[in-house]
Amino acid sequence: MTGQLHPADFRPPRGLANRHVQTLLPRLLPRRRLPHRVEILELPDGDFVELAWAHPAPADPAAPVFVLFHGLEGSLHSPYARELLATAAGLGWRAVLMHFRGCGRLPNRLPRAYHSGDTADAYWLIGQLGQRYPRALKVAAGVSLGANMLVKLVAEQGGDGLDLAGAIAISAPLDLAASAETLHRGFARVYERHLLASLKARTAARLDALPLALDRAALAALDSLRDYDDAVTAPLHGFAGAEDYYRRASAGRLIGELELPTLLLHADDDPFMPPGLFARLPSPGDAVRVEVARHGGHVGFMERRGGRLRSWLARRVARQLEDWSRPAGGQAWPDRRRVSRSGS
Incomplete structure (x- = not known):
């Protein structure tokens, strides 16, 4: 690769x-x-x-x-x-x-x-x-x-x-699982805490209307993006848990x-x-x-x-x-051919 x-x-x-x-x-x-x-x-x-x-x-x-x-x-x-x-x-x-x-x-x-x-x-x-x-x-x-x-x-x-x-x-x-793990280590935790604070605040504002087995104390105690995805993202959107979400959503x-x-x-x-x-x-x-x-x-x-x-x-x-946007365009890259759905 x-x-x-x-x-x-x-x-x-x-x-x-x-x-x-x-x-x-x-x-x-x-x-x-x-x-x-x-x-x-x-x-x-x-x-x-x-x-x-x-x-x-x-x-x-x-x-x-x-x-x-x-x-x-x-x-x-x-x-x-x-x-x-x-x-x-x-x-x-x-x-x-x-x-x-x-x-x-x-x-x-x-x-x-x-x-x-x-x-x-x-x-x-x-x-x-x-x-x-x-x-x-x-x-x-x-x-x-x-x-x-x-x-x-x-x-x-x-x-x-x-x-x-x-x-x-x-x-x-x-690779969402690898990203969640990376963000939970070292200085990257600064970014994780920032994102987590925003996510938890947004969720707390609507918690009573969400079908979650989670109270405000448990929401506040979530310490990582993986914890949040396991407790909020996954159950809200039909995933079995964070691992299932990461596996199915990673592109x-x-x-x-x-x-x-x-x-x-x-x-x-x-x-x-x-x-x-x-x-x-x-x-x-x-x-x-x-x-x-x-x-x-x-x-x-x-x-x-x-x-x-x-x-x-x-x-x-x-x-x-x-x-x-060039009128004479139509190819993806100078050295590559766009592949049709039929593969022809």
């Missing part, structure tokens, strides 16, 4: 290569301004998700569409979300972020939440966009949890099952089945995942390109350009969007 990895062209600034520095830098810098409008998208089961559309949108209904799925406890306010949406909008794309259930301004209606393998809402959104903009080229991107979800969705639907020209997965925790086992052109961007020093992540996964299909940087942290990838700290992710995603 390692022979099929491509080195990413990301180079950290001198003195800023440390994985924790890279992970935290985007959260310490001023946030990108992003004018937007909010839409409530009703779902087939009676719940809803909130969409954030970059504003103003292109007037042409055939303008390409960029769909973004955020990470665990992320939202439009996440630095990467604003950066990537603004980048796509600046290229003339219609850019939209889907908040997972309960991650927008309003709590969701049903006694459930969201998880790393929950592909139904994203599938519904992409279908709705296909109806609204039938002539528009569409690309989806996911970050962290949203990246794992997107890879799983692409694998489930095959090469022709989604109205997408391509998918981009950034810092995807493709890494499916990367050999991807038929849609898919770009995976990863840093080997990502503190949310074990080093050498792709060495433990199946070989990807011909439609997949995996780019691994030596440094970058988790959704960090901050470089110095023009004397300022800037997002390499935004630059790399912009290049990919331009490649896929």
Whole structure:
């Protein structure tokens, strides 16, 4: 597998290569301004998700569409979300972020939440966009949890099952059990505690309405993401426990089945995942390109350009969007052939 990895062209600034520095830098810098409008998208089961559309949108209904799925406890306010949406909008794309259930301004209606393998809402959104903009080229991107979800969705639907020209997965925790274990060790526990506090606060606010055998004291006592997934995520969404959830929701086992052109961007020093992540996964299909940087942290990838700290992710995603939107395009990569569902 390692022979099929491509080195990413990301180079950290001198003195800023440390994985924790890279992970935290985007959260310490001023946030990108992003004018937007909010839409409530009703779902087939009676719940809803909130969409954030970059504003103003292109007037042409055939303008390409960029769909973004955020990470665990992320939202439009996440630095990467604003950066990537603004980048796509600046290229003339219609850019939209889907908040997972309960991650927008309003709590969701049903006694459930969201998880790393929950592909139904994203599938519904992409279908709705296909109806609204039938002539528009569409690309989806996911970050962290949203990246794992997107890879799983692409694998489930095959090469022709989604109205997408391509998918981009950034810092995807493709082995959820390994990520949970990694986040419970050393300095990474800082990230785990931050995520866990947000998850527990959101759950506590709705605990009386949730079908959980859990009181507030037991919720507060949960000490790891694995404990939380075992006590909350798994029972809320029909899994037997954390191990069953991790096994069924992890998308890494499916990367050999991807038929849609898919770009995976990863840093080997990502503190949310074990080093050498792709060495433990199946070989990807011909439609997949995996780019691994030596440094970058988790959704960090901050470089110095023009004397300022800037997002390499935004630059790399912009290049990919331009490649896929070329009229003469149609191939996944210069040296790779897109595989059809029939394999021909």
